[in-house]
Amino acid sequence: MNLDLRTMMVMIAVLSFLLSILLLVASLHARGIKGLRHWSMASLFISFGAGLAYPALTPQPGWNIVAGATFLAAGSALQFLGIQAFKNRPCRCHWLMLAVGLVIGVSTWFTLFEPNTQWRATANSLIFAVINFACARSLLIPLASYQRTAHWLTGASFAVLGLVYVARAVSIFFAPAADYGLFNPMPLNPLMFFAGSIIQLFLSFGFVLMVNYRMAAELENLAAIDALTGAWNRRSLDLECQRLLARSARRKEALAVLMLDVDYFKTINDAHGHQAGDQVLKQLIANAKSQIRGEDYLARYGGEEFCLILPCTNEKEAAHLAERLRQMQASRPTHWQGQTITSTISIGIAGSDSIGLNFSALLQAADAALYRAKQAGRNRVANFSDISLHELGE
Numbered sequence: 001m002n003l004d005l006r007t008m009m010v011m012i013a014v015l016s017f018l019l020s021i022l023l024l025v026a027s028l029h030a031r032g033i034k035g036l037r038h039w040s041m042a043s044l045f046i047s048f049g050a051g052l053a054y055p056a057l058t059p060q061p062g063w064n065i066v067a068g069a070t071f072l073a074a075g076s077a078l079q080f081l082g083i084q085a086f087k088n089r090p091c092r093c094h095w096l097m098l099a100v101g102l103v104i105g106v107s108t109w110f111t112l113f114e115p116n117t118q119w120r121a122t123a124n125s126l127i128f129a130v131i132n133f134a135c136a137r138s139l140l141i142p143l144a145s146y147q148r149t150a151h152w153l154t155g156a157s158f159a160v161l162g163l164v165y166v167a168r169a170v171s172i173f174f175a176p177a178a179d180y181g182l183f184n185p186m187p188l189n190p191l192m193f194f195a196g197s198i199i200q201l202f203l204s205f206g207f208v209l210m211v212n213y214r215m216a217a218e219l220e221n222l223a224a225i226d227a228l229t230g231a232w233n234r235r236s237l238d239l240e241c242q243r244l245l246a247r248s249a250r251r252k253e254a255l256a257v258l259m260l261d262v263d264y265f266k267t268i269n270d271a272h273g274h275q276a277g278d279q280v281l282k283q284l285i286a287n288a289k290s291q292i293r294g295e296d297y298l299a300r301y302g303g304e305e306f307c308l309i310l311p312c313t314n315e316k317e318a319a320h321l322a323e324r325l326r327q328m329q330a331s332r333p334t335h336w337q338g339q340t341i342t343s344t345i346s347i348g349i350a351g352s353d354s355i356g357l358n359f360s361a362l363l364q365a366a367d368a369a370l371y372r373a374k375q376a377g378r379n380r381v382a383n384f385s386d387i388s389l390h391e392l393g394e
């Protein structure tokens with residue numbers, strides 16, 4: 001394979017320029033997702049960097065080498081900043097500015113004042129390696145589960161690019177002084193440039209893939225969450241309940257289902273307005289979320305009725321939580337546009353210890369218990385196992 005350096009430089013410049021357009025177009029379609037514009041700008045800088053270095057394919061490299069290295073370093077730094085923005089992480093970029101500053105300093109010193117291509121290439125390669133390893137680390141630790149593949153692809157590409165730079169630094173450092181020149185026909189340079197350009201391509205596709213995964217996850221979330229309260233919606237409850245039940249069966253654990261309903265909600269709406277009623281529902285969910293565990297599943301069943309699934313919980317334990325929720329709702333009025341709205345809830349409970357692991361039977365039983373709580377005067381908790389057969393009409 002004959003990898004001509006001039007062709008490679010032009011290829012990297014053109015490829016990076018096209019990738020910057022691709023990333024810019026992607027950023028226009030994914031406006032809410034941060035990072036894409038950084039990556040687009042990074043590609044543009046890398047394209048300038050490679051382009052500026054091109055005239056230096058002469059025996060007398062000068063300022064263009066300094067400018068080329070500066071653009072390349074700024075491009076790498078922007079890739080890191082884009083990853084931080086994408087992951088909604090704060091940017092502690094002092095070290096990054098230091099790295100870019102070092103590249104500028106090293107390039108200027110060893111090009112214009114003490115020309116030494118070998119030292120310049122070794123030092124710069126090591127700095128680029130550090131930036132690329134930082135990008136890989138930021139992507140791979142911690143690894144977001146729903147984005148695993150895209151993060152792996154991009155993070156691994158950064159790690160490989162980092163290794164390519166380290167290999168370059170080591171081989172240049174140990175090459176005989178007279179042998180190394182950036183554009184000498186030693187096989188190292190064309191191979192490095194080739195690997196670098198292919199990895200840049202991978203990185204850009206990796207970024208687009210990450211954005212794609214993120215957008216798909218956001219859409220999935222939108223379709224699964226009740227817009228008003230932020231609880232899961234009925235559709236996701238129907239899908240999730242089977243998974244939770246299967247897991248409880250596998251682990252031979254108990255599971256409890258609670259049905260929660262706001263008392264006299266129609267009266268609240270009539271007295272304070274529909275928006276005030278919405279606020280009461282939001283507060284109910286906020287209260288409940290403050291009390292439940294990460295593995296508990298809270299969904300809006302319909303209207304002002306909510307279903308709470310508690311894995312690894314029997315009916316008696318569920319009753320303690322239900323009582324806490326009831327007291328909390330009764331003791332914390334909702335404040336809305338100067339109005340103070342007091343509301344209460346009734347809760348029906350059914351546990352797999354008395355019903356078994358069958359979701360529709362559990363739901364029906366929790367509903368019967370809720371009906372019992374309403375009948376008994378509201379603002380109370382009722383367990384299905386406490387309802388007599390007579391009350392159930394059998």
Ligand SMILES: Nc1nc2c(ncn2[C@@H]2O[C@H](COP(=O)(O)OP(=O)(O)OP(=O)(O)O)[C@@H](O)[C@H]2O)c(=O)[nH]1
Binds near residue numbers: 265
């Ligand atoms: N504000 C608001 N009201 C809703 C929403 N969904 C359903 N509702 C109202 O909730 C009310 C439910 O009324 P009912 O089923 O009679 O129940 P209730 O008045 O709470 O009476 P009990 O449940 O028997 O205590 C209806 O007026 C619905 O219009 C919502 O998202 N926001």
